[in-house]
Amino acid sequence: MPHPAKNSAQSGKSPDDSPQRLDRLVREGLVDAAFQPIVDLRRGIVLGLEALCRPRPESGFANAGELFDAAAAADRLWDVERVARLAALRAASSWKGGVLLFMNCSPQVFGDARFADTVRDELLQTGAIAPGRVVLEITERSEAPFAGDLLEQAHRVKDHGFQLAIDDVGAGTSGLSRIMLLRPNWLKLDRELVASVDRDRVRQNLIRFMLHFGRLSGVQIVAEGIEEASEVASLMELGVSIGQGYFLGRPGEARHSLDPGVLEALRNARQGADAGHAHDPRELHADAYGRPALTLDGSERVSQAALRILRDPGVPGVAVTEAGSLIGWCARDELLRAASDARASRPLAMIARTCATAPADGTNVLSLLELAACREESAAGGPVLLIKGEKPVGVLTVSDLLHAALDACRSVHNRTAPLTGLPGRVCCDLHLAELLDARIDDEASVQARLGYDAAVIDVRGFSAYNAAYGYDMGDTLIQHLVSLLRGTVVGEDPHTFLGHLGDDRFLVTALQGTLEMRLLRLVYRFDRTARQFWCLLNDGKAAPDLTLTADDEPAAVGIRVLLVRDVLTRATRPQDVLLMADRLRRLDEHRTTIAHPTGGSVLLADEPAKREASELRLSA
Numbered sequence: 001m002p003h004p005a006k007n008s009a010q011s012g013k014s015p016d017d018s019p020q021r022l023d024r025l026v027r028e029g030l031v032d033a034a035f036q037p038i039v040d041l042r043r044g045i046v047l048g049l050e051a052l053c054r055p056r057p058e059s060g061f062a063n064a065g066e067l068f069d070a071a072a073a074a075d076r077l078w079d080v081e082r083v084a085r086l087a088a089l090r091a092a093s094s095w096k097g098g099v100l101l102f103m104n105c106s107p108q109v110f111g112d113a114r115f116a117d118t119v120r121d122e123l124l125q126t127g128a129i130a131p132g133r134v135v136l137e138i139t140e141r142s143e144a145p146f147a148g149d150l151l152e153q154a155h156r157v158k159d160h161g162f163q164l165a166i167d168d169v170g171a172g173t174s175g176l177s178r179i180m181l182l183r184p185n186w187l188k189l190d191r192e193l194v195a196s197v198d199r200d201r202v203r204q205n206l207i208r209f210m211l212h213f214g215r216l217s218g219v220q221i222v223a224e225g226i227e228e229a230s231e232v233a234s235l236m237e238l239g240v241s242i243g244q245g246y247f248l249g250r251p252g253e254a255r256h257s258l259d260p261g262v263l264e265a266l267r268n269a270r271q272g273a274d275a276g277h278a279h280d281p282r283e284l285h286a287d288a289y290g291r292p293a294l295t296l297d298g299s300e301r302v303s304q305a306a307l308r309i310l311r312d313p314g315v316p317g318v319a320v321t322e323a324g325s326l327i328g329w330c331a332r333d334e335l336l337r338a339a340s341d342a343r344a345s346r347p348l349a350m351i352a353r354t355c356a357t358a359p360a361d362g363t364n365v366l367s368l369l370e371l372a373a374c375r376e377e378s379a380a381g382g383p384v385l386l387i388k389g390e391k392p393v394g395v396l397t398v399s400d401l402l403h404a405a406l407d408a409c410r411s412v413h414n415r416t417a418p419l420t421g422l423p424g425r426v427c428c429d430l431h432l433a434e435l436l437d438a439r440i441d442d443e444a445s446v447q448a449r450l451g452y453d454a455a456v457i458d459v460r461g462f463s464a465y466n467a468a469y470g471y472d473m474g475d476t477l478i479q480h481l482v483s484l485l486r487g488t489v490v491g492e493d494p495h496t497f498l499g500h501l502g503d504d505r506f507l508v509t510a511l512q513g514t515l516e517m518r519l520l521r522l523v524y525r526f527d528r529t530a531r532q533f534w535c536l537l538n539d540g541k542a543a544p545d546l547t548l549t550a551d552d553e554p555a556a557v558g559i560r561v562l563l564v565r566d567v568l569t570r571a572t573r574p575q576d577v578l579l580m581a582d583r584l585r586r587l588d589e590h591r592t593t594i595a596h597p598t599g600g601s602v603l604l605a606d607e608p609a610k611r612e613a614s615e616l617r618l619s620a
Helices: 015-028 064-073 077-092 115-126 147-159 175-182 201-217 229-238 260-275 302-310 332-339 365-373 398-415 425-441 446-450 462-469 471-490 516-529 574-589 609-615
Strands: 031-040 045-055 100-105 134-139 163-169 186-189 220-223 295-297 317-322 325-331 356-359 384-388 391-396 452-460 497-502 505-511 558-564 601-605
Touching: 015 064, 015 077, 031 077, 045 064, 045 077, 064 077, 077 100, 077 115, 100 163, 115 134, 115 147, 134 186, 147 163, 147 175, 163 175, 186 201, 201 220, 201 229, 201 365, 229 260, 302 317, 302 332, 317 332, 317 391, 325 332, 325 384, 325 391, 356 365, 365 384, 365 398, 391 398, 425 497, 425 505, 425 574, 452 462, 452 471, 452 516, 452 574, 462 471, 471 497, 471 505, 471 516, 516 558, 558 574
Parallel strands: 045 100, 100 134, 134 163, 163 186, 186 220, 295 317, 356 384, 558 601
Antiparallel strands: 031 045, 317 325, 384 391, 452 505, 452 558, 497 505
């Protein structure tokens, strides 16, 4: 939730007595903490609680807005926010392990040189939770020029183990620069972005952008201000997994579970979101590269943890938990240093630091590498922890990440045809699978409404041409064909896909009814430009004036196009498309008629594959 509003109605007290009321409130601690849940939408659990300041009636302040307005006017924000923090920390000291505490702080207070050390000392004095469970929120609404101070304190609070959030993202004008400056762990999207998201495509696109940024940068995205079931459903369909708002729970006592009605609404929204997403078969899963993580409870002493890690020189560090939930990571070298100084008797939780995490289930290697690459320079040597729920189940060191990167590079190499640079056979299969899955999973999609045509293109007489003139000339011919395909068939059409199946075979797909005339033009243009590839070689020089006849084989080359209309209604698997094209090709090889001097032709399948033999016609 955002920082208390600045324009709240006043209580009727005279402005002259505000300093006295502030003195009494700070002296006697006349504030309570209310808490609003921050919810894991997919699992239906309370991930954290945001502390909201509530002045007591005897303080003389009617509400938090009035209190913070008076504190800002009297230059007492430091004192008032400190009292509010202490109230929240005392309340959180009895919480079950794993639940995060979110606390607001103004940029003025956060940028104070005393801030990081003060919050650390408050945590020790109150005997509250571990630093890794505390998220300090800076509101984005403020335009105060504290850039240098904010950056210094951001580094210091992270060094102390705290997490950092930017609140009200989307409400201010300095948000992007502040995000780049502070590199937070969390971004909380303002109600302005969430309101009516189920009906507003611009808001949906902005949230998609923020989610993509979060995935690339290892930043958790929270949607604030959720007030309607329709907003929850739309947010989950977009990919938002963490939310906050009146619909999920109003501020009050610290409740660690959700109402049954809310759980049912989340369950229904999750089922709807899952139904709208097809499985992506392209993923190399990150969990295949992880190693088991040594996990210790945060209450264990640093000295005892060091003894355990010394038994195995291959252990890179310790995942630190409370009640089974991850609160941070302690690297091997840091743990051993701490065990040799005054920190040896402290609980392990007090030296744990936040680190990059990724879900153990479903995270692909590309997302994992993007997460690792976008970390701050000081954290680049750290691991990535794989988590299931809130529990650490694996760890990937830099070496593990390099192995994953190597496999990803090999995968890219295998997916791209080296000669042409086009998507290779694997990508062609995946593209066809996506088209077919879209038809099955979303009958209202563009693909389902408009349909697609698919064509397989090969070079007639290519093997004989290679044997006669060498593979260099064969490669040149293929590159020439690709140039024509790009210019004549693909052009600027975003719905046309071009891939290289291997050797002289290519796949093209496009919206139904848009492909046939382009393919006919392709055959015609190839015929006109292919003379340079017909010729025999005389002393290494081409003979471009040589006239081609049917007797000139194997020098004659032409392209053959095998076109399957409305492929979405005729195939259920990617291989079905290629099988239909192969049947057409075999039928064509028994024909004696050549439609063009070079043998170029377009073959059409107008009926289902089982009736192709009687229904094929030569079109070019």
